[in-house]
Amino acid sequence: MATVGPTVTRPFAHAFAAYGRQNDRVVSVTNDLTRSSEADVFRTELPDRSYSLGMAEQNLVGVLSGLAREGLEPFYTSFAVFTTRRPYEQIALNVAYPNLPVRLMGFLPGITTPGGVTHQAIDDLALMRNLPNMTVLELADATDVETFWGTVEALPGPLYCRVPRGEVPRLFTEPFELDRVRSLTTGDDLTVVSIGAAVSHASGAIELLRSTGLGVTHLVVSTLKPFGDEEVPRSIERSGRVITVENHLVTGGLGTAVAEVIAELGLNATLRRVGIADTFTHGGSPDYLFGYYGIDTSGIIRAARELVDDPLDGLDLDGPEVRWQSPGVGGSSSEGL
């Protein structure tokens, strides 16, 4: 897709430190992944409010609860697997249940990590979305990362947020708004709803689909919970066909959220969910993995072919014109783990 500006280097690291400088109740808590989860600038600038808890995530989450109960606003930045899955019960009982202003930041989500199955959070959105009181976000670009802090500050309860790291593209000009989707393209034949690292892949596919004259609305979601923007059902009802695209299991995340909207509103629409289909994943480069698991241009066009008569009929989905590369969205990074 067309980016709207040059990539930004480590936008979270700088924005987090700035947020901390402005608010003396903010503290940073890490589990031995301080630089890898971009809390190092905060630590350098605000060492007295930066705590290293070591590799002990269950205790770490309890400590977050205690810090918040004393009136602080603790951030835990880590890889999404260690943010969510490892200390899940502690998050449920000590953070979500008492509805505390704890900020859980998940980096290298889904298959954007250079690590393998142990490092791939393919279920984090599902886990966090199912917790009462939890707000769930996935930031897709540098603008999101730079502009979501007002939302954070205003949230009285807990937050889980997938964050892109490293060289992050700029995809949007409009600032982040809670529970508002962005419309990147409009058209009446098909609705594509994408999130996070899948946004660029969706944009690439939509470019090709639109070149055939197909009208495609592309909605980008950055707030998965709550999920109340009426633009979603409006567009789905208009097109009657919807594809969700996510860097996550197709269950429990965006695909499920859209399915619930369709079912609960009784919309006359058919859904295809592009994402990780009930399988664990293995390690590799993001480009390889997004291709292997079909969360790419050809996977999205295959889904479109099931919904729309012969779009791009005859196009070789493994051919060079489809092998569109995403610009490192969602944290694929040369710095490794």
Place this chain on the structure above:
Amino acid sequence: MEDHRDDWTSAAMRVADGIRRLAFELAVEHEGGYLIQACSSAEILATLYVRLMNLGPSSAPPLPAPFTGVPGSSPRSRWGGGWNGPDDPAWDRFVLSPTHYSTALYATLVETDRLSSEALEEYGKDGSVLEMIGAEHSPGVEVTGGSLGQALSVAVGRALARKQRGNQGHIWVLISDGETQEGQTWEALQSAAAFGLDNLTVMVDANRWQVDGPMDRVMPVGSLCAKAIAFGCSAVEVDGHDVSAIADAATSAEPGRPRVIVCATHPWTGFPGLRRRDDASVHFVRFGPGEADMIRASSQLFERTQP
């Protein structure tokens, strides 16, 4: 010892007796209950509430309102910590980790005039916040610790925040020895020592018992005192039924280190008749026919208060 000591020790022992009596009556009335936990922890709770903790006056009503929704989700829900005083860092806080000790805690609040004895009429009833395993809307329950081994970490977070900001209030925690089978307990002590949290005191009710039976047969944990010291804490083992010994251990803490007081206790203290039960019927006591009367008859707690 000095006279003032005698004053508080006899008051604390009266409170401990009252905790056991109330827990026994509730277990009889409800045909079962967490009685042995009250029996083992009565002196620890009494010493904390009568002697050690600097708690503000209760900011909650003596008679709790019925359940109006879970704490984080209902604006009308009252926080259980309010019965331990206002949530202000100048005051101490008390974190009960194993909340199946809630019966003992409610009884403690009654005996220390933070909760009306009438409140116990609602104990265990549907729609009441005096739940058998309390949550943080239950009187005195500050952290929902029923999934064991977690509340100590929350206490560490509180102590860390207070240390960072120079607040005076101390954090007191009661854990059970069974919980130390959970690895998170050791993560918590490791971090408390790393941050030098001498504003944190952990009482361990070492009654050596868990659901399936004696801990040494289910999963031995070794010397908790030695382990706590190895993790960087200042630790000591005392007779957990001796209120003076518990208080002395708490007041002789070391600067720069979290304090762990392993209180060696017995699950049938006050009710010798409880000894005859089989291993798996101790953790949660259900009385057989006539058993409650037999246990009551074997106890000196009731005679002592008869006029």
